[in-house]
Amino acid sequence: MKGLSLFSTRLWRYRGWVLGVVVAIVVVDLIGLIPPWIVGSAVDYLSTGAAEPRTLWLWGFLILGVECGRACMRFTWRRIAFDFSRRVEMDLRNEFMARAVRLPPSYFDRTTIGDLMSRATSDIDQVRMLFGMGLLTLFDVLTIVVTTLPILIWLNPTLTLYTSLPLPFLAVICWKVFIETHRRSHAVQEQLGDVTARVVENLNGIRVVKAFATEDVEKERFEQLSSVQVRLSLSLARVQAVFFPIFTIVFETGTLLVLWIGGSSVVRGDLTVGDFLKYVLYLGWLTGPMVGLGWTLSLYQRGIASMERLNQIFGLPEAEDGAAGGAAPGAVEFRNLTFRFAPDREDVLRDVSFSVPAGASVAIVGRTGAGKTALLNLLARLYQPPRGSIFIGGRDVRDIPLASLRQMIAVVPQEPFLFSDTLAENIALGLPAPEPAVVEAASRAACLHEAVERFPQGYEQIVGERGVTLSGGQKQRACIARALAVNAPILILDDAFSSVDAETEDRVVANMREAGRGRTVFTVSHRLSSVMDADLIVVLHEGRVAAVGRHEDLIRRHGLYADLWRKQQLEEGIR
Amino acid sequence: MGLQHTAFMEEEVRRGLDPKLARRFLALVWAQRGLVTLSVVLLFLFRLCAVATPYITKLAVDRYMNRPDLPVGDRLSGIQWLAVLTLAVLTVKIFTHYFETVVTQVVGQRIMHDLRLRVFNHLQTLSLSYFSRNPVGRLMTRVTSDIQALNEMFSSGIVALLGDLFMLGGVIAVMFSLDWRLTLATFAIVPLLLGASQVFRTLQRQVHRVSRAKIARLNAYLSENLAGMKIVQLFRREAENRRRFEGYGLDLYRTHMKANLYASVFFPFVDVMRAAGVALVVWYGGGRVVQEHISLGTLIVFISYIDLFFSPLRELAEKYNVLLSAMAAAEKIFGVLDEKAEVLDPERPEPLPDIRGGVEFRSVTFAYEPGLDVLHDISFTVRPGEMIALVGATGSGKTSIINLLCRFWDVRLGQVLVDGTDVRRVTQRDLRRRIAIVLQDVFLFTGTVADNIAMGNREKPRASIEGAARAVHADAFIRALPGAYDAHVSERGSTFSAGQRQLVSFARAMAADPRIIILDEATSNIDTETELLIQDAMRTLLAGRTSIVIAHRLSTIKRADRILVLHHGRLVEQGTHAELLAAKGMYARLHELQFEDEAGARGIVQAGEPSDRA
Incomplete structure (x- = not known):
């Protein structure tokens, strides 16, 4: 079983803790064997009829004393076991985050946040339970079986033979139930992920839902998902509900046998009443944890299912890093770059070749879906370009460590994304520490400073859902400021001014030009007029380079660019 | 924008069991009363069996085992008879237990389903203002985790435990009938036990509240990072964000450790109390056996009953957290259900027949927040089939006009009319069915x-x-x-x-x-080529329909039948492109500003950036 080996590997990692748990529980259980013996002996003492009432307090005191010792051990045991399980939880969570930040961004295109979150919460919770209560009960049961069974045999071998007869059947039934629980709990978890994703989507799109008055359709879709959730949960519940009755059958049948055979032995004088009582108590002592075992088995099943789901994440390939060693910025070259997002998709870029001298400004233009964003995402290695297709300073980007590469490149993405943190923290995202001077300078360059000054808390203003809500243009300018703050030698502006008015755009561009001499700038824009001054204009068409050159050259060539330009002129022209 | 980083600030829930809350919850349970009754009956039978088994043992000891004075044959057959009785009890126990578990789960799942739908459906009826105040992450939690927390209550067996407490009454009654002195002696420990439980629960509640808040903070941070992973990686924040995340995690771990410390003291203490109970029975009860006030069997049944008595108390304390979470979750869920939509359908809505598409704003004044009017006394009329371009800077009120026309918000003063009917007099559904919006x-x-x-x-x-x-x-x-x-x-x-x-x-x-089309800055992300296609498509789309366009492109503006120029929430000019140019007002200035220095290369007739105010 794959899940089992996952579990044991992890267990081995915590062997110190596990040893602590085992030792503590064995000691607790061993001490626990004493009280039934005392009680049984006391009863025998009483049934002789020669008991001395004044010595009875001794028996009571003995029971209490033993139990106090046991309580001290129990305290230790609980602390070790449960702190341990929380520890496992924390480690798993950290591992999850550690993995998440190393995943290639393309992974997030294929999955939903809701699904990832349900793994990071519900699944980790399940695994924690497995390492906490699950592990505890397991060792508890083992210890009790190993210690109690010999005592039972010693008290009455025949009786023990009969009472332990059902045990193998128990094992078989458990195995069946086991597998079924596993399967069904997996389905429940998956479904929960779907439900979450559906709700998130509905809430994010609530404006559209309202605008098109499609609430009823949404309700209907949700009801279907919820009904499936109910059905799956109940099918799981039906199997889980079998556990306890099974244990009842096995162990209460034992009690029945004890009563019948043991009782008869007492009548025939083969067994004392006290020993009979000991037997009943020890059998009960065995029953309790065994019932707990039923629960543990289901915990185990769910835990393993969750472990597998987590492992799907832990097992994802990391974004491939380049070889160690620094890299120097310099000319950027694309060499026969062909790329597709997935093997079953069409090429988005085909045989793209052009080179850009260091410090040049490059404009990438083309229609929607021409591959502009893909090209720039490949440069920043948000997606993995084929080897030998993109070079910076003569070095294949795949050979440059991601950290150095991204230190060289600052990106303003097409869709602005800010964290719910202070504005200062957001702008200083790429800096080791938020230095107010740098933040403000970047913010000024991005023409955001004036707006910030109007915020009640200035740069310390929390942005996002609980803070001020920025307008689309403000968000974009904050993203520009964030990119400018790192002062990288390569700057990528992917349609970075779509929500910024033309005048502000010009001011920002002028500021950038002034501050960043020698910086290589890649700009994607739909407003040709804003890129006509670029040192190099690359025209993409259906993933291919249609033309490369300066504005004037391209106009002269009467190609796609000239056509676009003419149309834009026509369309925007006055009179 | 990221998700719900600040959700941890969420006001944490009040005290433990709130009777009002419990009543509402019971109302949900009441809807399932048939099944609930069934599960209670099953539970009762099951518990009865649990109490009966030790009693049968007592009978065996007292009547047959410990009676050397009776003939051996009678004693053996008596024991056999009791064994058969045990078998019967056992059978009942097995079946009642199974069905009780299943029925409880069915009840739980039905209530969850019901509640889940109610919350989701209720959310669909709330106004946009509610969504602008409440982060998606938090609302999502209501429909998913909070419901799940309630579900835990049913699946963890707490409901059965509450049943156990009722069973205790039965146990106590049996004990009293056997020997009231010994019963009282055994119960000497109860006050101590209850006191300890009280202290424990108080501590647990406090720590639980803190840990809930910390969990929320942690999860909010994680989900935001997952959503913005590209940015995290592009700005090489992997290590720093991991460090922060681990910091939140460690903080939570410490809180959990504290909670565990309390539990680690409490549960062994309960065990000691239980032992004290057994010790009392052996000491005091033993004396009474010797003095022949009670039988040996009674002593044995007392020892067994102590366990029956303690295990529900133990487990209840153990699962108290589940109960607390469930109550906290219920309170939040009901909080959403209590939320009133701000934009309401009229009680007796007028039918909105096939409209022609006339729109009128009559002296409309509007504010998103009280005291901050964003539209002042706006009046204009749009004839059916007319195309209107809205022009103006950020915050000038273009988006607000659209929000009012769709009735996402309600006016403060004045009226918005469609074909002469106030939009507040028809249902939102009818209204929006006739309007289509292309959002930014x-x-x-x-x-x-x-x-x-x-x-x-x-x-x-x-x-x-x-x-x-x-x-x-x-x-x-x-x-x-x-x-x-x-x-x-x-x-x-x-x-x-x-x-x-x-x-x-x-x-x-x-x-x-639709009869009315609204285009809200739908052009900003489209390249020229596609844009031309869309311009063409727009002509088809708008033909014969009333349209209101927040326009960027001059061509669109020029094509409009009328241009409305907004400035700081006021309608300052309206007319055709030519008329407005001739008037040499605000529009002419905007136009000049754009086209003189740009030599015609620009299409933006806007000062300031477009607003994304929803």
């Missing part, structure tokens, strides 16, 4: 492309979906997708380019075939 941020739902165009209208024939797509020139790119119209759209359409998303949203508006 195109939102695509998971499903097929066709679903996204039809917007859930399953009756819409495929031909009309494709027709709509063709009209806005979206057909070509859709056909190029694997699966064409049945191509799967992933979360938020992330595999589509901005332009493609825009095209789909145009097709969506086209398919809705």
Whole structure:
């Protein structure tokens, strides 16, 4: 079983803790064997009829004393076991985050946040339970079986033979139930992920839902998902509900046998009443944890299912890093770059070749879906370009460590994304520490400073859902400021001014030009007029380079660019 | 923008068990009363069996085992008879236990389903103002985790434990009938036990509240990072964000350790108390056996009953957290259900027949927040079929006008009329069915492309979906997708380019075939080529329909029948392009500003950036 080996590997990692748990529980259980013996002996003492009432307090005191010792051990045991399980939880969570930040961004295109979150919460919770209560009960049961069974045999071998007869059947039934629980709990978890994703989507799109008055359709879709959730949960519940009755059958049948055979032995004088009582108590002592075992088995099943789901994440390939060693910025070259997002998709870029001298400004233009964003995402290695297709300073980007590469490149993405943190923290995202001077300078360059000054808390203003809500243009300018703050030698502006008015755009561009001499700038824009001054204009068409050159050259060539330009002129022209 | 980083600030829930809350919850349970009764009966039978087994043992000891004075044959047959009785009890126990568990789960799942739908459906009725105040992450939690927390209550067996408490009454009664002195002696420990439970519960509640808040903070941070992973990586924040995340995690771990410390003291203490009970029975009860006040069997049954007595108390304390979480969750869920929509349908809505598409704003004044009017005394009329361009800087009120026309918000003063009918006198549904909006941020739902165009209208024939797509020139790119119209759209359409998303949203508006069309800055992300196609499509789309366009492009503005110029929430000018230029007012200035220094290369007739105020 794959899940089992996952579990044991992890267990081995915590062997110190596990040893602590085992030792503590064995000691607790061993001490626990004493009280039934005392009680049984006391009863025998009483049934002789020669008991001395004044010595009875001794028996009571003995029971209490033993139990106090046991309580001290129990305290230790609980602390070790449960702190341990929380520890496992924390480690798993950290591992999850550690993995998440190393995943290639393309992974997030294929999955939903809701699904990832349900793994990071519900699944980790399940695994924690497995390492906490699950592990505890397991060792508890083992210890009790190993210690109690010999005592039972010693008290009455025949009786023990009969009472332990059902045990193998128990094992078989458990195995069946086991597998079924596993399967069904997996389905429940998956479904929960779907439900979450559906709700998130509905809430994010609530404006559209309202605008098109499609609430009823949404309700209907949700009801279907919820009904499936109910059905799956109940099918799981039906199997889980079998556990306890099974244990009842096995162990209460034992009690029945004890009563019948043991009782008869007492009548025939083969067994004392006290020993009979000991037997009943020890059998009960065995029953309790065994019932707990039923629960543990289901915990185990769910835990393993969750472990597998987590492992799907832990097992994802990391974004491939380049070889160690620094890299120097310099000319950027694309060499026969062909790329597709997935093997079953069409090429988005085909045989793209052009080179850009260091410090040049490059404009990438083309229609929607021409591959502009893909090209720039490949440069920043948000997606993995084929080897030998993109070079910076003569070095294949795949050979440059991601950290150095991204230190060289600052990106303003097409869709602005800010964290719910202070504005200062957001702008200083790429800096080791938020230095107010740098933040403000970047913010000024991005023409955001004036707006910030109007915020009640200035740069310390929390942005996002609980803070001020920025307008689309403000968000974009904050993203520009964030990119400018790192002062990288390569700057990528992917349609970075779509929500910024033309005048502000010009001011920002002028500021950038002034501050960043020698910086290589890649700009994607739909407003040709804003890129006509670029040192190099690359025209993409259906993933291919249609033309490369300066504005004037391209106009002269009467190609796609000239056509676009003419149309834009026509369309925007006055009179 | 990220998710719910600040959700941890959420006011944490009040005290433990709130009677009002319990009553509302019971109302939900009441809806399932048939099944609940069944499960209570099953539970009762099951518990009865649990109490009966030790009593049978007592009978065996007292009547047969410990009676050397009776003939051996009678004693053996008596024991056999009791064994048969035990078998019967056992059978009942097994079946009642199984069905009790299943029935309880059915009840739980039904209540969850019911509640889940109610919350979700209620959310659909709330106004946009509510969503602008409440982060998605928090609302999502209501429908998922909070419901799940309630579900835990049913699946963890707490309900059965509450049943156990009732069973205790039965146990106590049996004990009293056997020997009241010994019963009282045994109960000497109860006050101590209850006191300890009280202290423990108080501590547990406090620590639980803190840990809930910390969990919320942690999860909010994680989900935000997952959503913005590209940015995290581009700005090399991997290590720093991990460090912060681990910091939140460690903080939570410490709180958990504290909670565990309390539990680690409490539960062993309960065990000691239990031992003290057994010790009392042996000491005091033993004395009474010797003095022949009680039988040996009674002593034995007392020892067994102590366990029956303690284990529910133990488990209840152990699962008290589950109960607390459930109550906290219930309170939050009910909080959402209590939320009143701010924009309400009238009690007796007027039917909105096939409208012609006339729109009138009559002295409209409007504010998102009290005291901050964003529109002042706006009046204008749009004739059916007319095309209006809204022009003005950020915050000038363009988006607000649209919000009012769709009745996402209600006016503070004045009236918005469609075909002479106040929008507040018809249902929101009727109104919006006749208006289509192309929003600035195109939102695509998971499903097929066709679903996204039809917007859930399953009756819409495929031909009309494709027709709509063709009209806005979206057909070509859709056909190029694997699966064409049945191509799967992933979360938020992330595999589509901005332009493609825009095209789909145009097709969506086209398919809705409304009388009134609203275009809100739908042009900003589309390249010139596609833009020209769309300009062409717009002509088709707008033909014969009333349209209100927040326009960027001069060509659009010029095509409008009338231009409304807004400035700081006031309507300062209106007229055709030529008229407004001739008037040499604000529009003329805006126009000049754009086109003189740009030599005609620009299409933006706007000062300041567009607002994205929802």
